[in-house]
Amino acid sequence: xxxxxxxxxxxxxxxxxxxxxxxxxxxxxxxxxxxxxxxxxxxxxxxxxxxxxxxxxxxxxxxxxxxxxxxxxxxxxxxxxxxxxxxxxxxxxxxxxxxxxxxxxxxxxxxxxxxxxxxxxxxxxxxxxxxxxxxxxxxxxxxxxxxxxxxxxxxxxxxxxxxxxxxxxxxxxxxxxxxxxxxxxxxxxxxxxxxxxxxxxxxxxxxxxxxxxxxxxxxxxxxxxxxxxxxxxxxxxxxxxxxxxxxxxxxxxxxxxxxxxxxxxxxxxxxxxxxxxxxxxxxxxxxxxxx
Amino acid sequence: xxxxxxxxxxxxxxxxxxxxxxxxxxxxxxxxxxxxxxxxxxxxxxxxxxxxxxxxxxxxxxxxxxxxxxxxxxxxxxxxxxxxxxxxxxxxxxxxxxxxxxxxxxxxxxxxxxxxxxxxxxxxxxxxxxxxxxxxxxxxxxxxxxxxxxxxxxxxxxxxxxxxxxxxxxxxxxxxxxxxxxxxxxxxxxxxxxxxxxxxxxxxxxxxxxxxxxxxxxxxxxxxxxxxxxxxxxxxxxxxxxxxxxxxxxxxxxxxxxxxxxxxxxxxxxxxxxxxxxxxxxxxxxxxxxxxxxxxxxxxxxxxxxxxxxxxxxxxxxxxxxxxxxxxxxxxxxxxxxxxxxxxxxxxxxxxxxxxxxxxxxxxxxxxxxxxxxxxxxxxxxxxxxxxxxx
Numbered sequence: 001x002x003x004x005x006x007x008x009x010x011x012x013x014x015x016x017x018x019x020x021x022x023x024x025x026x027x028x029x030x031x032x033x034x035x036x037x038x039x040x041x042x043x044x045x046x047x048x049x050x051x052x053x054x055x056x057x058x059x060x061x062x063x064x065x066x067x068x069x070x071x072x073x074x075x076x077x078x079x080x081x082x083x084x085x086x087x088x089x090x091x092x093x094x095x096x097x098x099x100x101x102x103x104x105x106x107x108x109x110x111x112x113x114x115x116x117x118x119x120x121x122x123x124x125x126x127x128x129x130x131x132x133x134x135x136x137x138x139x140x141x142x143x144x145x146x147x148x149x150x151x152x153x154x155x156x157x158x159x160x161x162x163x164x165x166x167x168x169x170x171x172x173x174x175x176x177x178x179x180x181x182x183x184x185x186x187x188x189x190x191x192x193x194x195x196x197x198x199x200x201x202x203x204x205x206x207x208x209x210x211x212x213x214x215x216x217x218x219x220x221x222x223x224x225x226x227x228x229x230x231x232x233x234x235x236x237x238x239x240x241x242x243x244x245x246x247x248x249x250x251x252x253x254x255x256x257x258x259x260x261x262x263x264x265x266x267x268x269x270x271x272x273x274x275x276x277x278x279x280x281x282x283x284x285x286x287x288x289x290x291x
Numbered sequence: 292x293x294x295x296x297x298x299x300x301x302x303x304x305x306x307x308x309x310x311x312x313x314x315x316x317x318x319x320x321x322x323x324x325x326x327x328x329x330x331x332x333x334x335x336x337x338x339x340x341x342x343x344x345x346x347x348x349x350x351x352x353x354x355x356x357x358x359x360x361x362x363x364x365x366x367x368x369x370x371x372x373x374x375x376x377x378x379x380x381x382x383x384x385x386x387x388x389x390x391x392x393x394x395x396x397x398x399x400x401x402x403x404x405x406x407x408x409x410x411x412x413x414x415x416x417x418x419x420x421x422x423x424x425x426x427x428x429x430x431x432x433x434x435x436x437x438x439x440x441x442x443x444x445x446x447x448x449x450x451x452x453x454x455x456x457x458x459x460x461x462x463x464x465x466x467x468x469x470x471x472x473x474x475x476x477x478x479x480x481x482x483x484x485x486x487x488x489x490x491x492x493x494x495x496x497x498x499x500x501x502x503x504x505x506x507x508x509x510x511x512x513x514x515x516x517x518x519x520x521x522x523x524x525x526x527x528x529x530x531x532x533x534x535x536x537x538x539x540x541x542x543x544x545x546x547x548x549x550x551x552x553x554x555x556x557x558x559x560x561x562x563x564x565x566x567x568x569x570x571x572x573x574x575x576x577x578x579x580x581x582x583x584x585x586x587x588x589x590x591x592x593x594x595x596x597x598x599x600x601x602x603x604x605x606x607x608x609x610x611x612x613x614x615x616x617x618x619x620x621x622x623x624x625x626x627x628x629x630x631x632x633x634x635x636x637x638x639x640x641x642x643x644x645x646x647x648x649x650x651x652x653x654x655x656x657x658x659x660x661x662x663x664x665x666x667x668x669x670x671x672x673x674x675x676x677x678x679x680x681x682x
Contacts, residue, residue, distance in 0.1 A: 032490055034358060047506045050497035055490040057361050058499035059384055063354035066346065070313065070358025071490065073342040077312040077364055084492045102354060105347030 003029040008051035010043040013212025015202030015219065016118050017043075018176045020089060023116060026186035029054050030084035032075075034068040036094035037061035039125035039204075040118060054084075062098040064090045065106035065115060072111040081112075085190050088115040092133035093123045095199075096157045107166035110194040114186065117159065117197070120204035128207040128259075132157035135227070136279075137272040139259045140207075150268040151259070155279070163197035164233050171233040175201040177219035181230065181242070201228045209258020221253040226280040229287050241287045250276045292471045298430040298463040301471075302369065302395050302455075303328030305437035307338060308477040312364035312484075314343045315355035317374060323397055324463070325369040349374035353381035353392070360390040361498050363489035365441065368392070371459055372399035375413045379420065385452050386421025387514065388499055391444035391484075392452045393437070398560070398611070399459040400644040408645020409459040411560065411611040414588075415620045421514055423453045423521055424589040426559040431469055432540050433457045438472075438481045439528050446528075447487050449521045451514075456588075458561040460645060472536070480535050522590040543592035545584040546599055548574055552581030554605040554661050557625060559585045562609055562641070562648060569653045578661060585621070593628035600629055607660050608638035609653070618669035637665060641672030648672065 003024035010017045016039060024031065033056045035041045041058045044051040059067045068088045075081050095103060095117040106113060122140050123129040130140040135156045139145045143152040163171045170192045174182045182200060189196040203210060203218040210218050222228035223242065227250060230242035250273065254260035263269035284290050296304070302325045306314070314333075316326035326345075333343035342359075346352035349370050356366040370378060375396050385392050396414050400406040414424060423443065427433040436455050444453035457463060488496055502510055526542050533539035547567065549555055558566040563584045570582045583599055585592075600606055606629070610621040617623065622638030629636075637660050642648040652673055659665045 029495075030492055032362070032492070042501065045497055045500050047500040047502045050500065052497050053495055055492055055495045056497045057358065057490060058501075059354065059357045059388070060380060063350065063357070063381060066351040066354030067358035069344070070315065070355035070360075070364075071362045072358075073313045073315070073344060073355065074359040074362035074364035077340050077342045077359075078362070079340070080362075080491075101347055102351045105351045108347070109344060 003053045004044070005051045007049055008044045011205045011212065013205045013215040015120060015176045015204060015215050016040045018179070018215070019118055019182060019200045019202050022179050022182040023087065023089070023186050024054060026183035027085055027087070027190060032071050032084055032086045033057070034064050034071060034086070034088050036064040036090040036099060038091040038094055039120070040089055040091070042125055061094055063102050064088050064094060064099060065103035068113045068115070069106045069109065069111040072113055086113045088113060090115070090117055091123070092117060092119040092121060093131035096132035096159050104166065107163065107168050107195045107197070112193055112195075114189045114196045114198065117199040118202045119199050120202045120207060122204070122207050124204040124207040133159065136275055137260055137263050139262055145262045145266060150263065150266045150272050159197070159199055160231070160233070164236055166195070167236070168195050168197050169235055170196040172197075173199045173201070173228065173230050175219045175223055175228060175230055176203065177216050177223055178230070178242070185232070207259065209261070210256060214256060218253070218256065221248065221256070224248045225250045225253045226284040226289050227253060227276065229283045229289055231287050238287065241289055243291045244284070244289045245291050247284060247290055250280050292473070293468050294471055295466055295468050296471070297324070298433065298457065298465050299324035300328050301430040301434040301469045302437060302457070303332065304471055305434045306367050307332055308472055308474055309438055309441050309481055310339060310365065310483070311341050311367045313356065313359035314341060314367045315346050315352040315359070316368045316370065317346045317349045317352045323369050323371060325395060325397070349377040350381060353378040353385070356392045357381060357385050357388070357390060360385070360392050361388065361490050363484070363486045363491070365445070365484040366392045367394065369395040369397065371397040372401060372413045376401065376416065379417060382417065382422055382452060383420045387510065389450040389517070390452060391450055393440045393444055394452070395433070395437070395455045395457065397459040397463045398456050406644040409461050409611070410643045410645065411456070412613070414454065414456045415612040415614070417454070418589065418620060421451065421518070422589065423451055423525070424456060425587050426456045426585065427462070428561055428563045428584065430457070430462050430465065430467055431538070433462065434469055434472065435532065435536065435538055435540065438477050439532050442481050443521060443525045443528050445484050446524050449517055449524050450487070451517055451521060456560065461561040476536060480532065518590045522592065525587060525590070541584075541586065543585070543587035544595055544599065545586065547582040549581035549583060549599055549603070551579055552603055553579040554607060554657065555581045555583050555600060555603045556657055557583045557585060557606065557608045557621070559588065559610070559621060562611065565648060565650055565653055566609055569650055569657060572654070573657060580657060580661060591624055591628070596625060596628040597632065600634065601632060603634050605635045605660060606637065607657060609641055610638060611640065611642050613640050622669060635667050637667060637670070639670050639672050
């Protein structure tokens with residue numbers, strides 16, 4: 001059996017499954033997966049049809065940081081640490097909203113856990129409701145575009161800084177546009193004792209309103225516009241960034257996605273687009289992304 | 292070894308003897324000294340390979356134990372009141388996942404109004420959660436029931452979380468001489484945890500699947516069946532415990548003077564002692580009253596209770612909780628067990644939020660029911676008109 005699939009029920013082009021396969025391959029299947037409730041869980045863990053070739057547990061939506069901490073403690077107590085690494089695979093809502101308490105506790109106690117946030121920028125399993133990691137301007141079912149409002153108003157929560165502020169020894173972002181980079185980062189995290197945080201940008205075909213074959217393109221454009229900087233922190237220091245050769249305007253990223261399409265005709269669309277461009281410019285300056 | 296210890300310590304010491312692998316707890320809302328005692332034992336290196344952690348909340352503590360238990364560890368936590376309710380989502384999940392987590396709930400009231408004092412509202416709300424629940428009368432019984440809890444929870448025929456309920460303050464804060472168990476006694480009774488399945492890379496399994504409608508009901512049926520088996524396995528464990536230690540706490544229920552009784556008073560937990568004294572005094576006066584102490588609340592020993600109550604004229608339940616909009620939950624269960632019988636039924640919610648329950652009050656209630664001076668049904672114990680307490 002492979003580490004993940006066949007047999008999962010994800011959409012063609014799903015970003016979650018690309019990320020998951022790369023994570024599990026990087027660890028050569030020597031890992032324990034704690035998965036929060038969400039799209040990945042639903043497409044992979046139906047009774048009798050599990051797609052997992054590694055030990056896997058799903059408990060609740062908001063407790064995965066703590067469940068993983070418990071696995072780590074049990075492996076220590078039972079002297080079975082050599083069996084494999086403990087990893088979390090959790091969505092952006094499970095991570096940044098409802099599960100941030102147990103995640104903070106896991107970081108704070110510095111359990112030997114690689115916490116991987118699969119960031120598709122909304123509650124996509126239930127049909128695209130906004131989460132703390134939904135970017136501004138996104139049209140979701142709970143931040144719908146209306147006469148007055150241009151989709152989500154407010155910024156994407158900065159989980160990377162939150163992880164760094166906890167003193168987490170290794171914090172990184174990654175993207176399904178760069179498979180080898182995901183694997184390298186997971187392997188690097190696996191060598192470090194204590195809590196680690198990796199946030200992977202995983203486009204959602206249905207929620208974002210893209211074609212299944214545009215997953216990698218979308219993820220790449222998020223990086224090329226500097227809206228999704230690909231960075232690494234070790235012991236609180238920014239140690240590595242993925243440089244951008246010719247940074248593209250944010251419109252290039254926005255225009256191919258249904259969730260942002262209204263920005264090109266809504267009265268407040270220009271305002272939001274310039275806000276997103278400002279965020280991209282700030283990212284480029286802060287992380288020195290431009291070549 | 293007899294030693295004067297606080298109720299909390301009687302639990303902590305017994306937990307230590309059970310050789311747990313992972314203990315996680317959040318010691319506030321309200322504060323539970325059991326985990327402080329265990330933390331000190333951990334700090335002193337008395338817990339062997341056990342990992343002890345203070346979580347960020349009771350919700351986190353219970354979730355840590357889900358991960359640890361699924362990985363094959365023997366797990367323990369303690370909590371009460373708001374903390375138990377905060378844990379409830381996780382405990383319900385743990386029951387469905389058949390994880391044999393053991394917890395001690397030091398019963399206390401729920402907010403609002405905020406109260407840190409004793410009643411049973413916290414554990415009663417978890418009646419339907421899929422946890423086994425027992426109620427102890429004394430700190431010695433609490434001390435003795437910890438190994439029993441692990442043994443039955445981890446029994447492959449059962450595999451369910453187990454909650455020991457002991458009254459907050461009434462028991463937990465009391466100092467009394469406890470005959471502390473020897474390690475050899477516990478070791479001879481409680482084997483190491485040998486989980487039928489657990490998370491391991493050697494045999495990768497999926498835990499916590501979701502079940503569509505064509506599977507879900509069957510999972511709930513096997514949970515119910517496990518509870519039915521638990522009734523037998525718990526009874527066996529009670530007996531084995533009595534044989535090994537010489538301390539016989541009885542089975543799911545304990546009775547006194549019920550054979551000729553016209554009225555049977557029913558109680559759980561620390562209140563039982565008071566009711567027993569009153570019943571005994573009344574019997575000395577020639578009144579035909581008896582006592583039924585309920586020890587096991589889930590699985591509920593309905594058949595046994597019905598058999599005991601089959602000829603009695605009056606049933607009187609003392610309890611420390613209310614199901615608002617109906618009546619006291621223990622009374623409801625007893626009535627349901629007695630379906631088909633036609634006794635008079637009375638239940639009294641007493642001692643809510645730590646209110647003292649004096650012997651005179653118990654005596655007055657039993658006498659008035661015995662003499663036919665009380666209306667059948669649900670009542671509160673001694674309470675003032677609300678206008679009198681409003682400031």
